Amino acid sequence: xxxxxxxxxxxxxxxxxxxxxxxxxxxxxxxxxxxxxxxxxxxxxxxxxxxxxxxxxxxxxxxxxxxxxxxxxxxxxxxxxxxxxxxxxxxxxxxxxxxxxxxxxxxxxxxxxxxxxxxxxxxxxxxxxxxxxxxxxxxxxxxxxxxxxxxxxxxxxxxxxxxxxxxxxxxxxxxxxxxxxxxxxxxxxxxxxxxxxxxxxxxxxxxxxxxxxxxxxxxxxxxxxxxxxxxxxxxxxxxxxxxxxxxxxxxxxxxxxxxxxxxxxxxxxxxxxxxxxxxxxxxxxxxxxxxxxxxxxxxxxxxxxxxxxxxxxxxxxxxxxxxxxxxxxxxxxxxxxxxxxxxxxxxxxxxxxxxxxxxxxxxxxxxxxxxxxxxxxxxxxxxxxxxxxxxxxxxxxxxxxxxxxxxxxxxxxxxxxxxxxxxxxxxxxxxxxxxxxxxxxxxxxxxxxxxxxxxxxxxxxxxxx
Numbered sequence: 001x002x003x004x005x006x007x008x009x010x011x012x013x014x015x016x017x018x019x020x021x022x023x024x025x026x027x028x029x030x031x032x033x034x035x036x037x038x039x040x041x042x043x044x045x046x047x048x049x050x051x052x053x054x055x056x057x058x059x060x061x062x063x064x065x066x067x068x069x070x071x072x073x074x075x076x077x078x079x080x081x082x083x084x085x086x087x088x089x090x091x092x093x094x095x096x097x098x099x100x101x102x103x104x105x106x107x108x109x110x111x112x113x114x115x116x117x118x119x120x121x122x123x124x125x126x127x128x129x130x131x132x133x134x135x136x137x138x139x140x141x142x143x144x145x146x147x148x149x150x151x152x153x154x155x156x157x158x159x160x161x162x163x164x165x166x167x168x169x170x171x172x173x174x175x176x177x178x179x180x181x182x183x184x185x186x187x188x189x190x191x192x193x194x195x196x197x198x199x200x201x202x203x204x205x206x207x208x209x210x211x212x213x214x215x216x217x218x219x220x221x222x223x224x225x226x227x228x229x230x231x232x233x234x235x236x237x238x239x240x241x242x243x244x245x246x247x248x249x250x251x252x253x254x255x256x257x258x259x260x261x262x263x264x265x266x267x268x269x270x271x272x273x274x275x276x277x278x279x280x281x282x283x284x285x286x287x288x289x290x291x292x293x294x295x296x297x298x299x300x301x302x303x304x305x306x307x308x309x310x311x312x313x314x315x316x317x318x319x320x321x322x323x324x325x326x327x328x329x330x331x332x333x334x335x336x337x338x339x340x341x342x343x344x345x346x347x348x349x350x351x352x353x354x355x356x357x358x359x360x361x362x363x364x365x366x367x368x369x370x371x372x373x374x375x376x377x378x379x380x381x382x383x384x385x386x387x388x389x390x391x392x393x394x395x396x397x398x399x400x401x402x403x404x405x406x407x408x409x410x411x412x413x414x415x416x417x418x419x420x421x422x423x424x425x426x427x428x429x430x431x432x433x434x435x436x437x438x439x440x441x442x443x444x445x446x447x448x449x450x451x452x453x454x455x456x457x458x459x460x461x462x463x464x465x
Contacts, residue, residue, distance in 0.1 A: 007085060009080075014078040017055055018043065021115075025411045027065040031058045034071055100209040105134035132307050179433040185416070187349070195253070213413040231256065295350040297341045297451045297463050302331045303310070304339040308455055314342065317453060318460035335371050341451030344369055351417045352451065352463065353430050356390070356410075359459030363389040363398065366425055369448035383450060388414070388424045396425075405437060413464065418449060 014022050018039035026226040033055045035043075041121035044062055052362045053060050082101075083094050094104055095240035096421065100114035107127040129137075132192065160194050237245060238253060309320045315337055354364045363379070365387025372383065379385050380400040387398045411429040414436070418425055427436040453461050 008349055010074075011082060012076045014075040022079045023068075026068045026071045026075065027188055028061045028068045029231075030052050031056050031060060036067055037065075037067075039066070067386050091192070103131055104128045105131050107134075146176070176431070176433055180360055180430075183428075183433055187351075212458055233409075235277045274454045294350045295343060295345070296465075297343055297352040299453070299463070300331070300340050300342045300450075302329055303333060305337040307340055308337055315465075316460060316462035317332040317334060317455050319455050319457045321457070331373060333377075335375055335378055336379070336454065337456055338367075338369075338452060338454050341453075344448040345418060345420050346448050347420045349417070349421070350420045351415060353415045354453065355413045355464055357412060357460060357462070359455075359461070360392050360410075360412075361391060361456035362459045362461055363387045363452075363454030364416060364427070364461070365398070365452050366416065366449050367393060367452035371452075381439070384419070388427050388437055388453060389454070397439075399439075403437070407436070411436065416451065420449060 005342065010362055011022075016023050016034075016036045016039055017309070018035055021036075023034065026034045027040060028034050029040075031053045035054065040054070043054050044460070051060055051062060052058060063168070075266055079099075083099055094100070095102055095114035095117060098114050098116040098118055102112040102116055103377055104115070105111070105118075105128060105377060106112050106113050106123050109123070109126065112131065113123055113128065117164075118128055165433050226340065231410040235257070268396060276465055301310050301314065301315055304310055304317065304326075306323045306326050307320055308317050309324070310317050326332065331340075333339070356362050356364065367386075368384035371385060377383050378400075379387065379389070379398050380402075381398075382400050388399050389396045389402070390410065393410075394414050395407045395410075396402040397405055407429075411431060415428040415430040415431040416425070417428065427438070428434065455461055
């Protein structure tokens with residue numbers, strides 16, 4: 001087969017066909033073939049002088065072997081060229097000690113060696129393998145490690161992504177909490193301002209009444225002091241007169257003294273003191289109202305429609321296909337799947353939250369204590385109900401007529417805010433802290449107001465603690 005390049009052709013011509021290395025002390029046979037002297041001598045070892053050429057098998061006489069110095073010189077030149085080519089290609093492919101190609105790998109010393117190093121005492125007892133075989137073996141080991149490292153990296157990337165996701169969710173949650181706190185304090189400030197002005201006005205009026213009462217007392221006291229001073233002057237003058245004159249009309253003088261005794265006025269009337277005490281009670285009531293701003297609502301089982309099942313404790317309600325056998329008491333709804341809260345509110349501000357979950361047919365709001373329970377009822381303010389309603393993928397405020405609500409997504413938790421004093425009901429998406437709808441001030445009449453829930457098949461509502 002033809003060599004791939006001139007250098008490879010020279011290498012082939014300078015290679016012994018027996019040891020496959022460059023010629024060392026080459027000799028030529030009678031038939032014209034060249035071999036290393038040591039290689040051909042090893043082939044012809046034995047008592048028989050008649051031997052044959054290892055390449056063409058013709059009989060050859062050992063004594064006819066002639067040195068081939070030109071081939072020896074050429075082999076040396078080719079060897080040098082090969083070494084230079086190896087150094088130029090990789091720089092590490094030549095043994096520094098023997099100037100031979102590094103074709104083997106010593107497992108014990110973990111180093112590349114040449115064929116001559118293999119036969120040396122330093123490596124003779126070691127395990128050596130061809131470079132390509134060793135490279136393949138270690139590549140497989142490296143690939144195994146790479147596989148393990150890739151798996152570890154994927155795990156770490158997964159942990160990183162999970163951690164980043166949790167961090168983002170925590171940040172979103174803190175943002176929602178921030179918005180919630182801001183909204184709560186806005187509502188609280190509004191409530192305080194609404195409570196502050198009337199109380200301060202009444203307190204100012206009370207102060208004016210106290211000052212007026214005090215002024216009246218001072219005027220009356222001044223009149224009595226003046227009258228007493230005048231009477232005292234008269235008595236002192238009378239005492240200076242002679243006995244005969246002094247005793248004239250003495251009984252009348254004594255009578256006027258008896259009538260002129262001091263009658264102290266009341267400093268603060270009981271009525272004003274009562275109003276001051278009332279204000280103290282109002283201050284305590286205000287503190288209690290602030291602490292009870294969030295109402296603890298439970299459901300009243302006596303009002304529940306027969307298909308509605310309440311949990312123990314009255315914190316959740318669900319639709320049940322089987323109608324329950326319940327007493328038809330006057331408080332129970334008998335045509336609409338409704339239930340009222342046990343608590344009723346007649347004044348102040350009150351908030352509670354209802355978890356609607358993934359239900360698709362429900363209503364949440366408030367109702368008058370006197371809302372109709374029997375027969376057909378109107379789910380509207382005219383019927384005594386102020387609520388928002390979901391039916392499948394559509395949302396309404398139960399006004400009259402109903403008002404469509406352009407919600408981008410279904411809320412999962414609704415906050416109901418009732419302001420009895422202003423007659424206002426507000427609904428908020430508690431998860432997004434976004435307003436849903438407000439029944440404006442004055443739209444909800446006075447009287448006792450109770451939480452109200454409507455539950456249709458496929459839904460379950462829960463009052464949040």
